[in-house]
Amino acid sequence: MPQLSPLNWIFLFLLFWAAVLLMSVIIWWTNKIYYQSESLTEVTLKQNKWNW
Template sequence: MPQLAPVNWLFLFIMFWSLVALGSTLIWWSFKAEYTLPESPSQSSKTQSNLWSW
C-alpha cells in the first residue's frame, strides 16, 4: 500500500465519516413517520396512501 501524506489521511477520514453521516441521515429521513391530522374524513385514505412517499 503506498504511503499517503497526513493531509490525505485526514481527507479520507473526513470523507468517510461524512458519507456515513449522509447515508444514515437519508435512511432516517426515508423511514421517518409523518404525523399529520387530515382536514376531513375523506382525506384520510389519501393521507395514508402518501404516508411513505417522498
C-alpha cells in the first residue's frame, strides 16, 4: 500500500464515515416510506365495508 500524507488519511476517514452515514440515511428513508405506504393500505382496508 502506498504511503499517504496525513491529510489524505483524514480525507479517507471523512469519506468513509460520510458514506456510512449516507447509506444509513438511505436505508432509514426507504424503511420510513415503506412503513408509511403499508399503514396507508391498512387504513383503506379498514374503511372497506365488505370483508373480501
